[in-house]
Amino acid sequence: MSPELEGHGGDHAAAVARAHGVETMFTLSGAHVFPLYDAVVKGESRMRLVDVRHEQTAVFAAEATGKLDRHPGLAVLTAGPGVTNGISAVTQAHFAGSPLVVLGGRAPNARWGTGSLQELDQPPLLRTVTKLSETARSVEKVGPTVEAAFTAAESSHRGPAFVDIPMDELYGRVSAPRPRQPVRVRLEPDAEALTEIARLLTAAQRPLLVLGTDVWADGAENAARWFVDELGVPVITNGMGRGIVPGGHPLLVTKARSTAVGTCDLVLVVGTPLDFRLGYGRFGGRDGTPPAQVVHIADSPGQVATHAELAASASGDLTACFDGILSALSARPDSRVWAQRLRDLALEAAARDSVLLAADSDPIHPARIYGELLPRLADDAVVIGDGGDFVSFAGKFVEPRKPGLWLDPGPYGCLGAGLGAAIAARVARPASQVVLLLGDGAAGMSLMDVDTLVRHGLPVVIVVGNNSAWGLEKGPMQMLYGYDVAADLTPGTRYDQVAVALGAGGESVGDPRAIGPALDRAFASGIPYVVNVLTDTEATYPRTTTGI
Numbered sequence: 001m002s003p004e005l006e007g008h009g010g011d012h013a014a015a016v017a018r019a020h021g022v023e024t025m026f027t028l029s030g031a032h033v034f035p036l037y038d039a040v041v042k043g044e045s046r047m048r049l050v051d052v053r054h055e056q057t058a059v060f061a062a063e064a065t066g067k068l069d070r071h072p073g074l075a076v077l078t079a080g081p082g083v084t085n086g087i088s089a090v091t092q093a094h095f096a097g098s099p100l101v102v103l104g105g106r107a108p109n110a111r112w113g114t115g116s117l118q119e120l121d122q123p124p125l126l127r128t129v130t131k132l133s134e135t136a137r138s139v140e141k142v143g144p145t146v147e148a149a150f151t152a153a154e155s156s157h158r159g160p161a162f163v164d165i166p167m168d169e170l171y172g173r174v175s176a177p178r179p180r181q182p183v184r185v186r187l188e189p190d191a192e193a194l195t196e197i198a199r200l201l202t203a204a205q206r207p208l209l210v211l212g213t214d215v216w217a218d219g220a221e222n223a224a225r226w227f228v229d230e231l232g233v234p235v236i237t238n239g240m241g242r243g244i245v246p247g248g249h250p251l252l253v254t255k256a257r258s259t260a261v262g263t264c265d266l267v268l269v270v271g272t273p274l275d276f277r278l279g280y281g282r283f284g285g286r287d288g289t290p291p292a293q294v295v296h297i298a299d300s301p302g303q304v305a306t307h308a309e310l311a312a313s314a315s316g317d318l319t320a321c322f323d324g325i326l327s328a329l330s331a332r333p334d335s336r337v338w339a340q341r342l343r344d345l346a347l348e349a350a351a352r353d354s355v356l357l358a359a360d361s362d363p364i365h366p367a368r369i370y371g372e373l374l375p376r377l378a379d380d381a382v383v384i385g386d387g388g389d390f391v392s393f394a395g396k397f398v399e400p401r402k403p404g405l406w407l408d409p410g411p412y413g414c415l416g417a418g419l420g421a422a423i424a425a426r427v428a429r430p431a432s433q434v435v436l437l438l439g440d441g442a443a444g445m446s447l448m449d450v451d452t453l454v455r456h457g458l459p460v461v462i463v464v465g466n467n468s469a470w471g472l473e474k475g476p477m478q479m480l481y482g483y484d485v486a487a488d489l490t491p492g493t494r495y496d497q498v499a500v501a502l503g504a505g506g507e508s509v510g511d512p513r514a515i516g517p518a519l520d521r522a523f524a525s526g527i528p529y530v531v532n533v534l535t536d537t538e539a540t541y542p543r544t545t546t547g548i
């Protein structure tokens with residue numbers, strides 16, 4: 001193969017994407033970006049092209065691909081409205097640290113300033129939510145700029161990058177060197193910092209470990225699991241950290257979370273920000289205990305919290321962090337009594353859960369859906385949540401058996417991500433069950449992309465928790481005002497019939513005993529299938545905070 005690649009801008013961009021492991025391009029058509037399609041369909045850098053019904057779905061799919069495959073997902077958006085429709089999903093990638101590259105069309109250079117169609121200077125709009133947001137000003141610059149975007153997206157701390165390419169330059173041709181294979185750079189953590197953390201850990205009596213998304217994204221799941229088993233330290237997980245310590249493991253105490261975070265004396269938070277999901281970094285202080293010492297360990301220096309009081313911190317390759325702390329330990333913490341207490345509480349909580357999971361009330365309690373779903377999930381099932389209360393119930397009941405199988409709204413909490421994530425999961429994990437849990441409100445934001453599942457032959461089981469409400473907003477407004485507005489949806493809406501009209505399968509369920517058989521039919525169908533479960537509007541998720 002010649003060291004030079006002769007081709008249009010699309011060929012050069014696609015060659016870089018292929019070199020970075022991209023196998024699928026998610027898009028919605030526009031003439032500004034045709035050369036990118038030509039490159040992957042007829043050119044040298046062939047890849048699967050998945051065309052969707054709304055640009056947000058394309059970017060959510062690419063973002064989920066980045067989370068599942070752990071190299072950047074790719075979305076291609078046409079100029080102007082195509083790009084602006086994708087911004088929420090880019091922002092989700094920014095919040096979740098998902099490796100993502102978005103290539104945008106752009107009005108031609110030769111006409112810039114004269115008012116051509118969709119002439120919008122896009123990079124400034126994306127700058128605050130990306131690691132790189134630039135225009136590749138000439139066809140010669142396409143390869144190097146797209147290369148810089150992939151490098152930015154996949155290096156710690158991961159995130160989205162955006163490049164737009166003027167139409168005349170994208171269609172223009174050039175001969176330029178082929179892209180090189182990327183080299184992963186590992187950031188070495190500071191050995192002294194790890195030794196200090198080991199010292200704190202040795203002295204702790206009630207240590208707690210929190211594992212988040214970046215532990216998975218950084219490929220540190222095995223090191224984390226080894227660390228947990230070696231030390232016997234209780235663990236809670238969030239985001240893509242879920243499953244690193246599998247459901248049923250005696251040290252996984254997510255179900256005893258409030259006692260764990262409220263009464264620990266030392267917490268090691270690894271690979272997740274100290275945000276609202278973790279009480280902004282305040283631990284301990286409950287039941288007369290003093291505030292806990294907080295250690296924050298992140299994949300890169302910029303991720304270490306500056307707003308919380310830290311006893312110690314470290315940053316760098318997370319495998320090196322776990323291994324370095326283990327080898328610096330002079331003695332194991334003696335936390336057996338504490339671990340057993342949390343274990344007992346977690347088992348008590350699981351026993352309480354089992355009552356809800358079996359609820360046979362009419363209308364259906366949303367928990368019953370999980371009571372039926374859990375025994376039907378294989379160990380490698382990918383479970384995706386998009387919605388409010390319905391997904392909070394999922395977070396409570398679904399404890400994945402392996403990492404890389406759970407996609408939730410994450411800290412950005414953007415409704416509408418579900419169909420894109422489901423498309424991505426089916427493409428990334430062709431042999432696994434893929435289950436999308438949709439609130440009825442969330443369903444309205446992306447259900448048209450069931451059409452994409454149908455056109456591309458992508459079977460997914462979609463369960464709509466249909467409580468005829470924007471439940472997670474209805475409850476809090478009631479609590480704050482004693483009444484609610486703008487929170488009701490039409491009771492009994494047949495989201496399953498929408499799916500059927502689009503060529504998928506579907507059915508509605510109003511009786512708790514009918515949920516299981518409906519799920520069986522959905523899994524057996526081999527097509528995209530919506531099970532629309534009519535649930536009790538009053539059965540809200542028990543919440544103690546609004547997240548704000």
Ligand SMILES: Cc1ncc(C[n+]2csc(CCOP(=O)(O)OP(=O)(O)O)c2C)c(N)n1
Pocket residue numbers: 386387388389390391413414415416438439440441442443465467469470471472473
């Ligand atoms: C794009 C977007 N718009 C609005 C919100 C605010 N919001 C958060 S949860 C929620 C209600 C979700 O309703 P539904 O999907 O039906 O789930 P439920 O809470 O009823 O189970 C809303 C409107 C949001 N998070 N994202």
Ligand SMILES: [Mg+2]
Pocket residue numbers: 439440441465466467468469470471
């Ligand atoms: Mg709802």
